[in-house]
Amino acid sequence: MKVACVGGGPASLYFSILMKLVDPSHDITVYERNPAGSTYGWGVTYWDDVRNSLHGTDPESARAIGESSVRWDGWVVHVQDRTTMTVEHGDEGFGISRREMLGILAERARSLGVRIEFEREITDEGELADADLVVAGDGANSVLRERHADHFGTEVVVGRNTYVWLGTTKVFDSFTFSFVETAHGWIWCYCYGFSKEHSTCVVECSPETWRGLGFHEANEADSLALLEKIFADILDGHPLIGRADADGGAYWLNFRTLTNRTWHRGNLVLLGDAAHTTHYSIGAGTALALGDAAFLVTALHEETQLQSALARYERERRSDVLAAQKSARHSAQWYENLQRYIDLPSPQMFALHDQRYSSLLPHVPPRLYYRIYRMVTGLQSLRGRLGSKGRTGPERRITRTR
Known part of the structure; x- marks a missing residue:
């Protein structure tokens, strides 16, 4: 052929x-x-399967x-300055x-x-x-x-939120999330290493936050400087690296x-x-x-x-x-409706983040969904222990460190 x-x-x-x-x-x-x-x-990310x-x-x-x-086998989640959580998974991720x-x-x-x-x-x-x-x-x-x-x-x-795909010289050894509240609403990023020198950093926010922070009229240099300030706690002084379009503006998009x-x-x-x-x-x-x-x-x-x-x-x-x-x-x-979840206690918020693929979650009050989720996973864990005479497979642990 x-x-x-x-x-x-x-x-x-x-x-x-x-x-x-x-x-x-x-x-x-x-x-x-x-x-x-x-x-x-x-x-590029990929997983064990x-x-x-x-x-x-x-x-x-x-x-x-x-x-x-x-490779990484855990997630780290920062929610403003309230909480940092380490979330361990049984599956390995790769970049x-x-x-x-x-x-x-x-x-x-x-x-x-x-x-x-x-x-x-x-x-x-x-x-x-x-x-x-x-x-x-x-x-x-x-x-x-x-x-x-x-x-x-x-x-x-076309999706509602705006996002920009960036690089950074900060090498993250875990898949890292950071949610930051500004005067114009929440903005967040997820970062993961892909080499010994660089990581990817995807930044996302609502269109109201995007305009309120001035990204709609900022050039790339000014946009990166503001984002470095917003996410200073996780970047540890490392710069963000962009990809400018023809007119020098930052490459913000709505996902299609x-x-x-x-x-x-x-x-x-x-x-x-x-x-x-x-x-x-x-x-x-x-x-x-x-x-x-x-x-x-x-x-x-x-x-x-x-x-x-x-x-x-x-x-x-x-x-x-x-x-x-x-x-x-x-x-x-889930991200477009972040306000629905962000004020929950952080372990609950991120447990529902992990459940964001559910078609039921948007229609059930978050706290009620969390209680049901905990009950179901508790029963599954019990069945697993009984079925394996006390041995269970990889478990997820959410640890609050701050």
Whole structure:
């Protein structure tokens, strides 16, 4: 099969790797409009289940990614100056530089015979008329998808809160949250390490807080200076690093959740963010993109007809993606309604933060939900101890330290 992948992100690169591993005779080219080594974003997060899946599909790239990752197994939560909590989880989390991950996947793809053409923009699948399959992995703003938006049934829902994706030289050894109250409302960030030198820091607030603090008219330098002051307690004097747009303004956004009625048209198929996006607060975007790649490769090699394979990929993958998008929607709404939870005692507040994927939580008074949650988890813990003769699996502990 002659395959053209448009976009050089994780979805396209991993798809090309898995296709070559299944059948080295495939003729695959990845087209990326940007120069080699240039990418947006800072760190990528993933969890134990993703690490295990990577080792199961391509151990070589999985080892390289693991060696370049940093790990954490706990969260630290700061709520103003009231409380700091340490939250321990049984699952390990990992961070890796997005640039490093793309470099590893590109090198692995090339070693298997995949051609990668940088600084080559494809705006029409007609430019790839000799390809048996065209994979649109060109992101949420996919040019190929937008050419046929009516066919794909593309819909976008814009989130209420504003956010900015930053880097910092402060290396966090735990996934760290900080909620700070200002004269104009609450603002918060979540930070995680992705190398020995840098961490990602995502800052979010309501539109009222954003305007009240003057971010709507501040340039990037002034925005970063104010954010460094607001989050001084966790940054320990380290700077925040931004990504300016063309006019020098800070790159504040409203998250856009994207869905499509169908994911394929003729020999064109959508992959990763071109097919769907999930709110960053659940950290699932890259994992879903890699999962898409694996599902599509399986369908292509187990079905004898291309259209049957693309239909199977969409049918089988959609259920997983819709579940993730539902969780992400509830997670985003939890932050949009932060005022509902922030005045609870901090252990209760963060326990409900952990429950933010629940479709029931927005409709039950928070304190009542917390009491029910404690009762249910207590019963589950008791059953676990009885079923294992006193031995239980990893437990979460919330420890108030201030």
